[in-house]
Amino acid sequence: MLSTYTYPRFAYRAPPELGQASPRRVPLVVVGAGPVGLAAAIDGALRGLPVLLLDEDDTVSVGSRGLCYAKRALEILDRLGAGEAVVAKGVTWNVGRTFHGRQEVFNFNLLPEAGHRRPGMVNLQQYWLEQVLVERALALDAIELRFRHKVTSVEPRGDGALIEVQTADGRYRLLADWLVVADGARSPVRRQLGLDIEGKVFQDRFLIADVVLDGELFPVDRTERWFWFDPPFHAGQSVLLHREADDVWRIDFQLGWDADPEVEKQPERVIPRIRALLDQQGYGHVGFELEWVSVYTFQCRRMKRFRHGRVLFAGDAAHQVSPFGARGANSGIQDTDNLMWKLALVMKGEAPERLLDSYASERQEAADENIANSTRATDFITPKSRVSQTFRRAVLGLAREFAFGRALVNSGRLSVPTTHRDSPLSTPDEDGFAGWMVPGAPADDAPLAGAEGGGWLLDRLGRGFVLLVFGAPGLRLDLPLEVVHVGLDGAAAQRYDARPGTAYLIRPDQHVAARWRRVDAARVHAALARATAQETAA
Amino acid sequence: MTNPTHLNTEPHFGIPGERYRHAYTPGDDFYEMLIEGHRGLSDEQSELMNARLVLLLANHVGDLRVLKEAIAAARGGVEESSGV
Numbered sequence: 001m002l003s004t005y006t007y008p009r010f011a012y013r014a015p016p017e018l019g020q021a022s023p024r025r026v027p028l029v030v031v032g033a034g035p036v037g038l039a040a041a042i043d044g045a046l047r048g049l050p051v052l053l054l055d056e057d058d059t060v061s062v063g064s065r066g067l068c069y070a071k072r073a074l075e076i077l078d079r080l081g082a083g084e085a086v087v088a089k090g091v092t093w094n095v096g097r098t099f100h101g102r103q104e105v106f107n108f109n110l111l112p113e114a115g116h117r118r119p120g121m122v123n124l125q126q127y128w129l130e131q132v133l134v135e136r137a138l139a140l141d142a143i144e145l146r147f148r149h150k151v152t153s154v155e156p157r158g159d160g161a162l163i164e165v166q167t168a169d170g171r172y173r174l175l176a177d178w179l180v181v182a183d184g185a186r187s188p189v190r191r192q193l194g195l196d197i198e199g200k201v202f203q204d205r206f207l208i209a210d211v212v213l214d215g216e217l218f219p220v221d222r223t224e225r226w227f228w229f230d231p232p233f234h235a236g237q238s239v240l241l242h243r244e245a246d247d248v249w250r251i252d253f254q255l256g257w258d259a260d261p262e263v264e265k266q267p268e269r270v271i272p273r274i275r276a277l278l279d280q281q282g283y284g285h286v287g288f289e290l291e292w293v294s295v296y297t298f299q300c301r302r303m304k305r306f307r308h309g310r311v312l313f314a315g316d317a318a319h320q321v322s323p324f325g326a327r328g329a330n331s332g333i334q335d336t337d338n339l340m341w342k343l344a345l346v347m348k349g350e351a352p353e354r355l356l357d358s359y360a361s362e363r364q365e366a367a368d369e370n371i372a373n374s375t376r377a378t379d380f381i382t383p384k385s386r387v388s389q390t391f392r393r394a395v396l397g398l399a400r401e402f403a404f405g406r407a408l409v410n411s412g413r414l415s416v417p418t419t420h421r422d423s424p425l426s427t428p429d430e431d432g433f434a435g436w437m438v439p440g441a442p443a444d445d446a447p448l449a450g451a452e453g454g455g456w457l458l459d460r461l462g463r464g465f466v467l468l469v470f471g472a473p474g475l476r477l478d479l480p481l482e483v484v485h486v487g488l489d490g491a492a493a494q495r496y497d498a499r500p501g502t503a504y505l506i507r508p509d510q511h512v513a514a515r516w517r518r519v520d521a522a523r524v525h526a527a528l529a530r531a532t533a534q535e536t537a538a
Numbered sequence: 539m540t541n542p543t544h545l546n547t548e549p550h551f552g553i554p555g556e557r558y559r560h561a562y563t564p565g566d567d568f569y570e571m572l573i574e575g576h577r578g579l580s581d582e583q584s585e586l587m588n589a590r591l592v593l594l595l596a597n598h599v600g601d602l603r604v605l606k607e608a609i610a611a612a613r614g615g616v617e618e619s620s621g622v
Contacts (some may be wrong), residue, residue: 288563376566379573387576391569395613402547416560434576436559 002291004212004246005127007059012148014169023173024403026052027347029163030180031189033150035450036315036332037182038133041341042080045142049347053143054165056150061129064210064292067123067242067250068326069417072442073333074118079208085132090124091243094224101210102232105399106409115491116445117456123244124530151273155190160310177536178343179311187317195325199301202322207253211274215286227411229396233276238381248291251277261295270313298322300375302367308362319367321374322382329398331370334417335363341508355533358425366418373413380410417442427514427527435497443510446492456512460484463526470498477521507531545607
């Protein structure tokens with residue numbers, strides 16, 4: 001099938017529950033072993049939960065799907081023990097260039113400052129990411145991964161969900177205390193439960209071609225994202241180019257709504273398009289083989305609520321975006337980052353169930369932000385009305401001359417994490433702070449000095465709640481959490497606007513819960529209670 | 539055109555006093571408002587709306603030196619562009 005990748009086949013095992021009269025009671029079931037379900041399972045296991053992960057297939061993602069993993073997702077993958085493998089196998093990049101015709105009109109750098117462990121983006125084919133995550137999951141005893149176990153029905157109950165599973169050897173039933181649904185955009189579970197997912201369908205078609213080049217357009221250590229509006233080799237439409245692992249390159253051609261997907265997928269149609277790109281960009285000497293071709297349309301939509309009692313939806317099952325901005329898999333992984341620490345506290349009886357309402361509200365807010373950015377990019381890339389086409393043309397023209405025009409060119413605003421400014425889990429500031437580490441923000445990474453233990457700040461955060469204290473090594477508080485001391489000389493102090501005694505309470509998902517210029521145990525206890533939904537809103 | 543001396547051509551969108559985590563956000567906010575503002579209009583209606591919008595903004599700016607440079611900058615790009 002693919003010349004650069006051999007699909008693994010994971011072993012199916014007959015379930016021990018076959019033929020049992022009553023359903024087996026289990027604490028937690030995750031449906032779907034894509035990137036999101038695997039991340040949920042691994043996170044749950046690392047937080048001490050036994051996880052039963054069900055997938056209808058016995059291999060990884062087939063063909064060309066998710067590709068770009070943003071800094072925040074990489075940081076989460078680091079916490080899950082999979083970041084290094086993804087970065088090592090993938091292609092790192094930070095710079096994107098946007099061209100109009102032959103001329104560059106805009107560029108961006110996703111990581112303009114040094115002192116971060118992870119880059120702005122790593123490109124890696126989804127099947128490689130899933131393979132890394134499956135290997136990680138299989139190494140964790142707390143996860144039981146069942147391949148070719150297809151969930152055929154879910155019946156929500158007050159104390160969990162009754163799940164029916166089909167295998168080659170027959171059906172069996174599970175009674176899960178909690179169910180995480182990560183079964184993808186078509187989500188059979190969501191459909192079977194009759195839950196709505198609403199939004200906007202874009203009337204355009206895109207050809208996606210993964211090709212193996214026998215040369216390169218740029219060296220792997222200077223990888224960039226290239227986007228063209230109206231290039232000479234594909235007049236009137238847009239084209240996006242990415243470098244992937246294994247000398248594979250992805251090229252997306254906008255085709256227009258009237259294109260026939262079956263016709264456009266044929267090699268005799270695809271090959272000349274790619275040849276024209278290479279020839280007209282000065283790579284006439286570079287040859288290629290087709291690796292994967294498909295034609296897609298897309299939608300921007302989300303479920304109204306991600307939590308339905310003890311059934312929790314995550315990833316594409318809950319929300320979908322256009323591919324411009326790499327906000328699909330990245331936001332799905334962030335869903336699980338947000339969900340699993342809360343679920344672990346609730347399942348262990350250390351927080352009330354309503355803590356999970358904040359999963360829904362925070363990640364619905366994130367989905368709205370992703371959908372808004374993705375919709376704006378798509379509206380700019382595929383303008384439909386005459387007036388929106390005229391404005392687009394005006395922006396691209398002005399961008400050649402004026403900085404403000406370049407700022408309006410939108411070929412995709414790439415995935416960044418949401419700051420939950422109004423989260424019910426956050427304690428409002430009492431003190432003044434500069435910078436962006438506001439309550440609800442994802443904690444910035446920074447290198448630590450040798451005296452601080454070296455390594456990276458984010459490696460010290462995320463197992464549970466952490467109190468991050470700056471410039472007060474003698475501070476002793478009687479607190480039921482880990483305290484991490486950092487000095488005032490490094491990038492961390494600057495990014496967190498720290499002075500002697502500044503303290504941040506960091507959630508297990510590495511988001512800021514509270515911060516103070518002067519901290520005491522009572523304040524931290526109150527903020528912890530709020531961040532775990534122990535206190536009811538006033 | 540020669541560099542304008544009165545017309546601000548640097549990115550300038552935003553609400554005064556508001557901080558933006560990502561520099562592109564206020565410009566994208568504006569562009570969405572602009573395109574949404576035209577939603578549902580015929581081409582002819584959109585043309586009229588654009589003219590009204592130019593006049594409203596021109597009056598708000600007021601400074602004839604700025605407006606003169608803006609007109610020149612806008613026209614220059616139109617004459618250079620090839621159609622399409």
